[in-house]
Amino acid sequence: MVDLRRAAAIVGIHEHVTRYSPDKSELQIQGESVIKALADAGLAKDDVDGLFTASSSIRNSGMNLADYLNMYPSYVDNTTVGGGSFEFHLSHALTAIAAGRINVAVITYSSLARSGGVSVGTGGVGRFGHPILDPSPDSFEELYGLTTVGLYAMIARRHMHLYGTTSEQLAEVSVAMRHHASMNPEALFRDPITVEDVVNSRVISDPLHLMDCCIISDGGGAVVVASPEVARNCRHTPVWVLGAGEAIAHQGAGKRDLIYIAAHQSSPRAFEMAGVTHDDIDMAMVYDSFTITVVETLEDLGFCKKGEGGEFVSGGRLKVGGALPINTDGGGLSSNHPGMRGLFLLLEATRQLRHQFDGTGRQVPDCKIALAHGTGGALGSRHSGGTVILARD
Amino acid sequence: MTTTWNRPLPSIAGETKPFWDSCRRGQLVIQRCDDCGEYQWYPRGICANCWSENIQWVQSSGRGTVWTYTVTQQNRTTGFAEMVPYVLALVELEEGVRMFTNIVDCNPRDVHIGMAVEVTFQTATPQITIPFFKPAT
Numbered sequence: 001m002v003d004l005r006r007a008a009a010i011v012g013i014h015e016h017v018t019r020y021s022p023d024k025s026e027l028q029i030q031g032e033s034v035i036k037a038l039a040d041a042g043l044a045k046d047d048v049d050g051l052f053t054a055s056s057s058i059r060n061s062g063m064n065l066a067d068y069l070n071m072y073p074s075y076v077d078n079t080t081v082g083g084g085s086f087e088f089h090l091s092h093a094l095t096a097i098a099a100g101r102i103n104v105a106v107i108t109y110s111s112l113a114r115s116g117g118v119s120v121g122t123g124g125v126g127r128f129g130h131p132i133l134d135p136s137p138d139s140f141e142e143l144y145g146l147t148t149v150g151l152y153a154m155i156a157r158r159h160m161h162l163y164g165t166t167s168e169q170l171a172e173v174s175v176a177m178r179h180h181a182s183m184n185p186e187a188l189f190r191d192p193i194t195v196e197d198v199v200n201s202r203v204i205s206d207p208l209h210l211m212d213c214c215i216i217s218d219g220g221g222a223v224v225v226a227s228p229e230v231a232r233n234c235r236h237t238p239v240w241v242l243g244a245g246e247a248i249a250h251q252g253a254g255k256r257d258l259i260y261i262a263a264h265q266s267s268p269r270a271f272e273m274a275g276v277t278h279d280d281i282d283m284a285m286v287y288d289s290f291t292i293t294v295v296e297t298l299e300d301l302g303f304c305k306k307g308e309g310g311e312f313v314s315g316g317r318l319k320v321g322g323a324l325p326i327n328t329d330g331g332g333l334s335s336n337h338p339g340m341r342g343l344f345l346l347l348e349a350t351r352q353l354r355h356q357f358d359g360t361g362r363q364v365p366d367c368k369i370a371l372a373h374g375t376g377g378a379l380g381s382r383h384s385g386g387t388v389i390l391a392r393d
Numbered sequence: 394m395t396t397t398w399n400r401p402l403p404s405i406a407g408e409t410k411p412f413w414d415s416c417r418r419g420q421l422v423i424q425r426c427d428d429c430g431e432y433q434w435y436p437r438g439i440c441a442n443c444w445s446e447n448i449q450w451v452q453s454s455g456r457g458t459v460w461t462y463t464v465t466q467q468n469r470t471t472g473f474a475e476m477v478p479y480v481l482a483l484v485e486l487e488e489g490v491r492m493f494t495n496i497v498d499c500n501p502r503d504v505h506i507g508m509a510v511e512v513t514f515q516t517a518t519p520q521i522t523i524p525f526f527k528p529a530t
Contacts, residue, residue: 380461
């Protein structure tokens with residue numbers, strides 16, 4: 001394969017601070033975010049030739065966004081594979097830039113999941129309106145009242161059965177994320193919590209409790225990706241893409257061992273491309289739709305063996321200062337979760353690699369290499385996994 | 394007694410019609426490939442393993458075990474909202490394929506991984522009969 005290491009860099013970011021915006025449209029949040037991310041990079045509208053977006057609510061999201069922004073991109077990608085879409089976008093932007101097709105790409109996303117009252121995790125098949133099922137696979141699944149949280153709960157139950165993982169171990173993930181959120185003024189929930197708080201919160205779909213589940217918020221943001229030539233003249237130190245891996249996991253005609261998730265396939269691809277090892281990773285952004293998502297992802301990314309995730313996340317290992325700090329913004333469990341959260345993994349990884357929080361407890365000391373892994377869809381049925389490895393000079 | 398089925402109903406395509414026809418007769422059928430011999434679930438027009446079109450409908454024993462499950466306490470969709478708590482499960486059939494289902498006719502607290510179950514059918518409409526699983530007798 002062509003060596004793609006450092007063929008593109010993240011040069012601009014913006015996280016829309018909103019967690020509740022009933023008076024804005026989704027396209028407005030994206031527009032505001034794109035403008036500010038380009039300003040962060042020191043680039044202008046006319047510099048952008050690639051447009052990347054995903055949406056579960058905007059039809060023809062790439063076309064409609066180009067129209068709203070009054071842009072005429074020469075490269076458009078609205079790959080929509082759930083929450084991990086934006087790690088796929090970065091992977092695709094890397095390839096397009098390395099091939100010389102484009103020089104500057106913008107990746108953006110927004111959602112009004114909270115002000116729209118969308119029951120993301122517990123709405124079942126009716127969460128986007130009256131259900132008309134596709135002949136397959138819907139018609140062999142949705143008859144039984146699948147919910148997003150239910151699909152993750154079934155994997156959590158299986159994990160507990162096979163490996164002895166406990167609810168208290170899962171709760172450690174929520175506790176660590178809330179600790180990080182307490183240092184993020186934009187986080188929706190900032191008051192510290194304990195393992196007892198999590199396991200005593202009401203059961204949504206056993207073994208998962210309310211506080212094992214991510215929050216629902218509005219929000220949005222944008223990322224600007226550029227070629228090395230452009231990146232060297234931008235305002236911030238470039239955050240280079242070292243490696244990227246993509247994967248889809250599904251039921252494999254009823255035979256896949258669902259305890260292994262898409263990260264099991266995408267992670268070796270990303271590490272091989274990047275030419276780094278797990279010991280080189282200073283911090284990770286791991287999609288935390290539910291606590292079990294983090295445990296499964298850390299195992300299948302290879303940070304610990306299969307079945308040892310429960311022990312790995314315990315004892316404060318995930319906090320800044322621990323063995324592997326993750327989700328230093330508070331994650332989807334405490335900061336924000338507007339429908340699909342993968343974009344925010346890239347934002348916080350970039351902030352850490354820029355050393356934006358130097359002198360505070362949120363900064364991972366001497367952070368040089370970060371990993372982000374987005375999961376989209378549901379572990380129990382079918383989902384995407386996008387792994388990216390990022391580095392500063 | 395007439396009941397109104399207020400949960401979602403399946404849509405039926407040519408490739409899945411034999412399955413739903415069999416359910417109406419009280420039989421659970423799955424597919425096996427004549428070329429590679431593999432069973433598959435969910436039903437489809439090609440063999441998911443070798444992409445052959447020589448697939449046959451075969452009767453399943455209708456018996457299996459609970460591979461994993463959850464007791465759902467919250468679902469906002471009409472039809473399921475009234476049903477909570479209910480057991481959502483993946484059942485592994487004796488033929489080796491796993492399918493989503495509800496475990497019915499038992500206390501949700503009694504369900505466990507490895508539990509032996511067997512198929513049971515409920516008539517949703519005159520056209521549609523849906524397979525579920527219950528504890529094996």
